[in-house]
Amino acid sequence: MATVETRGLTKQFGDGPPAVDGIDLASKDGEFLVLLGPSGCGKTTLLRMIGGLETPTAGDVLIGGRVVTGLPPRARKIAMVFQSYALYPHLTVYNNIAFPLKAQGVAKDEQRRKVEWASSLLGIEMLLHRKPRQLSGGQRQRVALARALVRDPTVFLLDEPLSNLDAQRRASARDELQRFQRNIGTTTIYVTHDQVEAMGMGDRIAVIEHGRVRQVGTPREIYDEPADTFVATFLGSPPMNLVPQNGLLLGFRPEHLVPAADSGNGAGDAAGFPFTVHREEYLGSERLLYGEIGETKAVARFPVTSPVVAEPGRTHDFAVARQHLKIFDAQSGLRTRGTA
Amino acid sequence: MATLSTTAEEAEERLAGAKRVGRRAVLYSVATFFTLFAALPFAWMVFTVFKQNTDLYNGKNNPFWYNDPPTLANVRLLFEKTNYQTFITNTLVVAFFVVIITLIGAVPAAYSLTRLAGRWGESLGIAIFLVYLIPPTLLFIPMSRVVAELGLRNTRWSMVVVYPTFTIPFCTWLLMGFFKSIPWDIEEQAMIDGYSRLGAIWRAVLPVSVPGILTVIVFSVALTMHEFVYALAFVSSSSQKTISIGVTTELIRGDVFFWQSLMAAAVIVAIPVALLYNFFLDRFIAGFTLGAVKG
Amino acid sequence: MSTAAQAPRTPTVVRGGEPEIAEGGRYLLDRQRLLGPLLLLPAVVYILALVGIPFVVAILYSFSDVTVGDQSIDWVGLKNFRDVIRNHTFQIALRNTFVFAIVSQVIVIILANILAQVLAADFHGKRVVRYLILLPWTTPIALSAIGWLWLLDNIYSPVDAVLRELHLLGPGTLWGPTRNMHWLAKPDLAQLSVLTVHVWRTLPLTTVILLAGLTSIPQDINDAAEIDGASYWRKLFYIRLPLLVPIAAVAVLYGIVFTFTDMTVVYILTGGGPVDRTQVLASWAFYKGIGGSNLSQGAAIALFLFPVLVGVAALMLRLARRTETS
Numbered sequence: 001m002a003t004v005e006t007r008g009l010t011k012q013f014g015d016g017p018p019a020v021d022g023i024d025l026a027s028k029d030g031e032f033l034v035l036l037g038p039s040g041c042g043k044t045t046l047l048r049m050i051g052g053l054e055t056p057t058a059g060d061v062l063i064g065g066r067v068v069t070g071l072p073p074r075a076r077k078i079a080m081v082f083q084s085y086a087l088y089p090h091l092t093v094y095n096n097i098a099f100p101l102k103a104q105g106v107a108k109d110e111q112r113r114k115v116e117w118a119s120s121l122l123g124i125e126m127l128l129h130r131k132p133r134q135l136s137g138g139q140r141q142r143v144a145l146a147r148a149l150v151r152d153p154t155v156f157l158l159d160e161p162l163s164n165l166d167a168q169r170r171a172s173a174r175d176e177l178q179r180f181q182r183n184i185g186t187t188t189i190y191v192t193h194d195q196v197e198a199m200g201m202g203d204r205i206a207v208i209e210h211g212r213v214r215q216v217g218t219p220r221e222i223y224d225e226p227a228d229t230f231v232a233t234f235l236g237s238p239p240m241n242l243v244p245q246n247g248l249l250l251g252f253r254p255e256h257l258v259p260a261a262d263s264g265n266g267a268g269d270a271a272g273f274p275f276t277v278h279r280e281e282y283l284g285s286e287r288l289l290y291g292e293i294g295e296t297k298a299v300a301r302f303p304v305t306s307p308v309v310a311e312p313g314r315t316h317d318f319a320v321a322r323q324h325l326k327i328f329d330a331q332s333g334l335r336t337r338g339t340a
Numbered sequence: 341m342a343t344l345s346t347t348a349e350e351a352e353e354r355l356a357g358a359k360r361v362g363r364r365a366v367l368y369s370v371a372t373f374f375t376l377f378a379a380l381p382f383a384w385m386v387f388t389v390f391k392q393n394t395d396l397y398n399g400k401n402n403p404f405w406y407n408d409p410p411t412l413a414n415v416r417l418l419f420e421k422t423n424y425q426t427f428i429t430n431t432l433v434v435a436f437f438v439v440i441i442t443l444i445g446a447v448p449a450a451y452s453l454t455r456l457a458g459r460w461g462e463s464l465g466i467a468i469f470l471v472y473l474i475p476p477t478l479l480f481i482p483m484s485r486v487v488a489e490l491g492l493r494n495t496r497w498s499m500v501v502v503y504p505t506f507t508i509p510f511c512t513w514l515l516m517g518f519f520k521s522i523p524w525d526i527e528e529q530a531m532i533d534g535y536s537r538l539g540a541i542w543r544a545v546l547p548v549s550v551p552g553i554l555t556v557i558v559f560s561v562a563l564t565m566h567e568f569v570y571a572l573a574f575v576s577s578s579s580q581k582t583i584s585i586g587v588t589t590e591l592i593r594g595d596v597f598f599w600q601s602l603m604a605a606a607v608i609v610a611i612p613v614a615l616l617y618n619f620f621l622d623r624f625i626a627g628f629t630l631g632a633v634k635g
Numbered sequence: 636m637s638t639a640a641q642a643p644r645t646p647t648v649v650r651g652g653e654p655e656i657a658e659g660g661r662y663l664l665d666r667q668r669l670l671g672p673l674l675l676l677p678a679v680v681y682i683l684a685l686v687g688i689p690f691v692v693a694i695l696y697s698f699s700d701v702t703v704g705d706q707s708i709d710w711v712g713l714k715n716f717r718d719v720i721r722n723h724t725f726q727i728a729l730r731n732t733f734v735f736a737i738v739s740q741v742i743v744i745i746l747a748n749i750l751a752q753v754l755a756a757d758f759h760g761k762r763v764v765r766y767l768i769l770l771p772w773t774t775p776i777a778l779s780a781i782g783w784l785w786l787l788d789n790i791y792s793p794v795d796a797v798l799r800e801l802h803l804l805g806p807g808t809l810w811g812p813t814r815n816m817h818w819l820a821k822p823d824l825a826q827l828s829v830l831t832v833h834v835w836r837t838l839p840l841t842t843v844i845l846l847a848g849l850t851s852i853p854q855d856i857n858d859a860a861e862i863d864g865a866s867y868w869r870k871l872f873y874i875r876l877p878l879l880v881p882i883a884a885v886a887v888l889y890g891i892v893f894t895f896t897d898m899t900v901v902y903i904l905t906g907g908g909p910v911d912r913t914q915v916l917a918s919w920a921f922y923k924g925i926g927g928s929n930l931s932q933g934a935a936i937a938l939f940l941f942p943v944l945v946g947v948a949a950l951m952l953r954l955a956r957r958t959e960t961s
Contacts, residue, residue, distance in 0.1 A: 053528050055667075072665035073531040080532045086525035090547045099543075103534030151534065363867075370753050371764055374746075378839065379767040382774075384793060385782040396791070403796045441681075449678035456671030464675075466955055470948050471682055475896030477917035478941060481924045481934045482692030485706075486685065505685045508678050537665050568777040568899045569917075573925050584777040588903055592781075599785055606778035614773035618766050621773075625847045629885055 002064030002077075002154035002187060003029050004050060009059035011045050011211075019045045021211035022059065027189065032181050034202035035191045038234070042211035043191045044159055050189065051080050051157050064154055074103070079148035080157040083164065085140045087132035093119075093143050094128040100151040118146040122180070137165050138173060145180065156181070156188040162197060174200055195235050199223065207231045226251070226326065229333035238288065241298040243273065244330060251326040254288070254301035259308055260317040271325060275300065275318035277310045293318075382610070385603040389414060396599065414600035415608075418591075423578050424605055427586035430496045431609075434582055435564040437500040438507055442560045443553070445508040450515035451541060455524075461516075469513040469627075472506050476569035484573050498574040499567070499582065507563050511556040514627040518552030519545070555623045562617050565609065583609050696934035703928035715935040724911045724919060729939070731826070732915040736895040739833040740887050743841050747886070748879075750838070751845035752871070772839035780903040783832050787818035787904070794818070822912035825905050829913050832904065833894045840893070841886040848882030849875065885954055888947050896940055916940055 004027045011020040020042040027033045035043040048054040050061050052073035060069045068076050079100075087096050094115055101111045119125045122142040132140060141161060148156060161177070162170050178201045181188050192198055198205045199219040207214045207222060207230070215227035226232035226240070232251050233239040241257065242249045250271070260272055275298065277291040282304070289300040289310055300318065302308050310316050329336050388396070390410035401407040418424050449468070453461040476483075483502055484493075492498040522545060530540035546553070564582075571585040578590055587605045591598055617624075697715050699708040719725050754765060771779060786792060795815050798804035806812040818824045852875060860870050898917035901907055907914040907922060914922075916939050924933015 051532060053531070070662075072536065072662050073528075074534045074536065075662065078532065080529070082525045082529060084523060084525050086523065086529035088526060088529075088544055088548075090550075099530070100533035103530075103539070147533070364758075367753055367756055367758060370749060371758065374750050374753070374838075375764050375767050377835065378769075378771050381779065381782045381786055381835075382770055384786055388785065399790070403791065403793055445678040445681050448674035452671045452674035456667045456674070466952065468678070468682070470951070471686055473892050473944065473948065473951075474686060475892070475917070475940065475944070477896045477898050477920065478937050478944070479686070479689045479693060480921070481930055481937060482689035482696060483685075484925070485692055485696075485930075486689050502685065504681060508681060512678060536662075537667075537670055562773075566775045566777075568775070569921070572902075573921070584775050588777050588781060597785075599791075602781055603785065606781050610770075610774040610778045613775060614766075614770050617773035618769055621769065621843060622847075625843050628889065629844055629847060629882060 003027050003062075004033075004155055004187060004189060005062040005065075006046070006050065007060045007062065009046065009049060009061065010057045011042075011049060011054060012057045018042075018057070018211050020049065020056075023208075023211070023213055025206055025213060025216065027187055028203075030185045030187055032178070032188045032190065032201060032203045034198040034205045035189065035208055036195060036198040036202075036205050036234075037193065037208035039193055041208045043193075043208045045211075046208070047080075047157050047159055047189060047191045050155075051078055052076050076155075077151075077153055078155045078157055079151060079153035081141075081144045081148050081159065081161045083160045085132075085144040085161070085164070087135075087140055087143055087147075089132055091131075092128065093124065093130050093132070093135070096132065096143055097128075097147045097150055100147060104151065114150045115146075118149045121149070121183075122146045138169050141165070141173060145177075149184070153186065156186050158188065158190045160192055161190075162192070162194075170197075177201065195237070199235070207234060209234075225335075227335055229328050232326065232328070238299045238301070240326070241293070241296075242328070243293050243296050243298065247330050248336065249328040249330050249333075250320075251328055252320040252324050254299040256320050256324040257298065257300040257318050258302075258320075259310070260319040262308070269323075270319040270321050272317060272319045273298075274315050275310075276315040277312050279312055280310070382607065385607050389600050389604045389607065391600055393600075414598070415604045417598070418601040418604050422601065422605075423581070423586060423590055424583075426579060427581055427583045427590075428609075430580060430586075431565060431582040431584075434496050434499045434503065435561045438503045438564050439557050439560045441500070441504045442507040442511050442556065445504060446511040446515055446556060447546075447553070449508070450512045450519055451545065453512070454516050454519040455527075465513055465516050468509045470509075472509040472513070474506075476506075476567065480569050480573040483570065487574055492574075494575055494577055494580060496575070496580045496582070499564075499571055502570050502574070503560075503564055503567060506567075507560045510563065510627070511560060514555060514559065514623060515549075515552055517623075517627055518549055518555075522548055552623075555620050558616055558620045559624065562613060565613050693934045693938060696931045697938050699931050701930045701934075703930060711931070715931050719932055719935050719939075724914055725936075727911055728914040728916050728919045728936075731913060732895060732917070732940075734826075735830055735833055735915060736891050739830055739837065739894050740841075740890040742834050743838050743890055744883060744887055746834070746838055747841035747845050748876070748883075750842045751849055752875075754842065754846050755849045768842065769839045771836045776836060776897075776899045777903060779836070780832065780900055783828070783835075784819075784904055787828055789815055789817050789820060792816065792818060819905050820909055822909055825909060825913045829900055829904060832900050833897070836900070837890045837893055841890055844886040844889070845879060845883060848879050852878050881954060881957065885951070888951055888954075892944065892947055895943060 004025075006023050006025045009020055009023045009025075010018055012018040023042075023046060025046075035046060037043045045054060049056050050063075052061075052068070052071060052075075056069060060067050062068065063076055063078065073080075088099065091099065097115045097118060098111045101114060106114070115128070116125070119128060122145055124139060124142050124146060127135065127139060127143070132143070135143065141164075144161070158177075162173050165173055174197060181201075190197075190201065199222075202219055204216060204218055205222050206216045209230050215222060215231045217225070222231060223235055226235070229242060229249060229251070233242070236253060238254050240251045240253055242251050244250075257273070257275065260270070273293045275289075275291050275293055277289050279290045281288040281290065285304060287302045287304055287306070289302075291298060291300075300310075327336050328334060390412070391406065392408040392411050392413070395401055395406065395408040398407070450465075453465045453468075455461075457464060487493055487498040487502065490498075490501065492501060526544050526548060527537075527540040530544035531537060535543055565584065568584045568588075571582055572589075575581055575585065578586070581590065583605070587602065591602045591605060695708055698710060698712060700711045700714075701708055750768070754761070754768070758764075786794065792815065795804055798810065798816065799814065802808050804810045804816065805814050810816065816824060818828050856874060856878075857870065860874050865873070896917055898915065898921055901913055901915055901918040902921065905913040907918050911919075916936055920933045920936035923929050923936060927933075
């Protein structure tokens with residue numbers, strides 16, 4: 001068990017802008033920490049620097065409180081699962097899992113015991129004699145996890161491990177992976193661009209953009225109290241509405257935009273918005289109303305069971321309860337304490 | 341009306357069918373023509389091998405027929421009365437050591453250029469490949485001097501030392517294409533799993549590269565067998581000659597040609613080399629086209 | 636995300652008082668900037684030593700009076716080049732070198748285009764046809780040239796026998812009255828023979844390179860043309876051939892390198908004769924330098940190949956760069 005910490009970690013490729021721009025980040029022991037961001041935001045580079053696959057331009061990586069910046073991957077006692085799972089195509093599943101043990105010079109009997117332990121934990125005992133090309137995507141993922149597991153790593157690094165699975169497998173793999181992590185209790189750093197994965201699995205999420213950490217917090221904090229407009233619009237589907245008003249941006253989630261009549265007990269608790277509805281989308285479990293508030297596009301979301309009727313083409317009186325209004329500075333995009 | 345349109349359709353269909361047949365006919369005749377152009381010299385060589393002297397040199401005989409019964413005597417002569425076996429042994433010895441030196445040079449170099457050299461790798465790789473195109477005819481005179489200085493004059497070791505100057509560049513380039521197709525993940529995983537970079541290369545990259553290494557071996561052997569100019573310039577004693585110069589210099593003595601044995605000597609080596617070469621040709625072409633075509 | 640590029644960074648300073656100090660040496664080989672050059676070293680040293688040094692020696696030789704008898708290098712300036720250029724054979728050899736290379740490659744590129752179109756189609760026995768068509772390239776040239784030597788024999792040439800059957804050769808015929816063409820004994824026919832062998836030998840290489848280019852044309856381009864109602868010839872001239880131009884250029888460059896610098900065909904077929912009429916620079920350099928022991932003149936003659944090689948290499952690099960950026 002160990003924590004992972006980065007101090008002013010920076011990576012610059014060639015002359016371009018830095019891929020990772022001075023990131024300070026610290027995990028808690030045993031935590032499932034998700035690095036979330038759009039593709040190209042630097043999250044994979046960050047993970048690779050933690051793993052020792054990339055040399056930082058500046059800054060340090062600490063694992064278990066020890067500076068490991070100059071050490072090669074093998075000296076860091078970490079395990080990593082790649083997006084492709086990187087199974088050795090020429091080795092059987094058994095030998096794939098035993099591979100890290102061979103590197104450590106573990107005795108044959110002990111190797112066998114550990115491989116059997118890891119493979120039974122992940123339910124792949126019957127696959128041990130197959131070659132990777134004979135496995136399904138989900139099976140490959142489990143082999144990769146078993147291989148990561150056998151060497152008792154202090155930290156797990158996972159790089160978008162679910163992106164090669166189809167949508168249906170992904171939901172169950174998410175569940176499996178999270179239960180697995182809870183079981184073994186090893187600090188895990190998980191990179192993804194999928195907010196559903198991040199929200200569903202992470203103890204905490206670090207939202208990254210342009211090589212910087214925008215916000216770190218629990219899924220609930222990130223969703224309910226976004227630190228800036230990037231976080232506000234990157235999470236949530238559809239994203240948070242942002243309506244300009246007096247040099248500020250008023251942010252509110254689509255589910256909080258409701259007809260003025262339903263918006264609470266008194267008028268003082270809610271801000272009213274004239275909402276011009278253009279189009280209604282029916283999604284089975286919910287309905288989305290697309291329209292405009294003033295000149296700004298906005299979306300409202302209702303459960304299908306909600307009786308709200310809003311005729312397209314008309315302007316309706318909608319409102320948002322005060323406690324759901326987040327206020328951002330229009331210039332910097334940062335959250336402000338001011339009121340509308 | 342209806343019948344009319346049907347016949348029109350039928351006629352059109354028949355025309356299309358005839359066009360198709362015509363195209364097939366052109367295809368097959370062009371293929372046949374080129375095949376004959378390429379292969380007839382070899383057919384004539386093979387045909388000659390089994391001719392008796394009395395048949396071959398009788399101007400009144402039909403040259404395209406065995407007027408006397410075919411014979412194996414010429415092949416026997418080649419193996420029993422000439423140094424052909426020595427030439428074969430020499431060729432194999434040279435090829436073996438050339439392969440070893442080539443692998444030692446090319447495998448690490450190709451790995452370094454694809455994985456460790458960054459964006460310089462590709463340019464440096466092309467530069468090295470261009471060395472392959474430096475012809476023996478440009479350098480054979482100074483090369484003989486170098487060989488002499490090394491004390492290898494007139495030995496088969498002269499070829500062992502010099503041939504890697506073109507096999508290493510060629511094979512480095514071939515292997516670069518190969519290493520590029522191997523995902524980085526595999527070796528990075530091996531490094532995560534506890535191996536050093538060299539350990540990762542040995543345990544994860546090389547086992548996956550077996551087809552590439554096999555290709556390199558085949559082409560080192562093939563290029564060794566193809567080479568003629570250096571061998572001709574370096575080696576003059578019969579006991580050290582390889583096939584390509586042994587056959588051309590020893591079996592042709594002045595104006596005396598042992599034609600049937602000569603043909604046998606050429607064909608016996610040429611056909612297997614061609615087969616081997618042919619089998620790996622796609623990799624060869626992928627390397628040759630500088631990556632413009634994915635093999 | 637590119638992982639190839641390496642940011643400049645001084646080797647990590649190992650922090651004092653921590654256990655990494657002792658481990659610093661152990662991880663030396665994990666440093667890419669150290670391991671990269673180290674792995675490249677054997678190949679580069681080998682090539683530099685055994686290509687670089689001879690190249691320098693070649694230049695030294697060509698400006699000196701080295702012979703087999705007198706190995707000391709004495710400076711004679713441009714004398715060798717002057718002597719070589721003044722020699723009548725030089726003009727023949729120079730002309731032949733260019734003519735053989737250029738004419739053979741013009742013929743080859745035309746034939747190879749036809750042949751590649753054929754081999755791109757599916758037909759029975761394609762594998763065998765491919766093997767046979769490739770034979771001239773895959774066979775060691777020294778050995779196949781012996782086959783040609785026999786095929787073009789002064790007395791027993793089967794080509795002559797066929798011509799006699801067709802009544803084109805022999806007393807009272809078009810090419811008579813002799814019973815033989817003497818392919819390798821008459822200057823024009825000897826040149827034609829050398830040219831034919833060059834075409835025969837390089838055609839397969841050019842063909843397979845073009846074929847690789849053809850098969851790399853995405854199928855949807857062909858399909859799109861098909862749907863647009865393009866005929867076979869339209870597709871050929873407006874789609875396939877234009878797309879083949881860069882790869883055909885590469886193929887021609889290789890063909891030129893291999894024919895321009897070749898001496899094996901001439902050496903075995905004609906020995907440069909009759910009376911030096913099929914001599915090329917490469918073979919003449921060999922006869923002068925090795926046969927005639929005049930090392931310095933031989934080296935000077937061979938160096939005339941160099942500018943063309945540099946030109947070819949430059950073109951090749953441009954083509955490579957273009958395919959990279961596209």
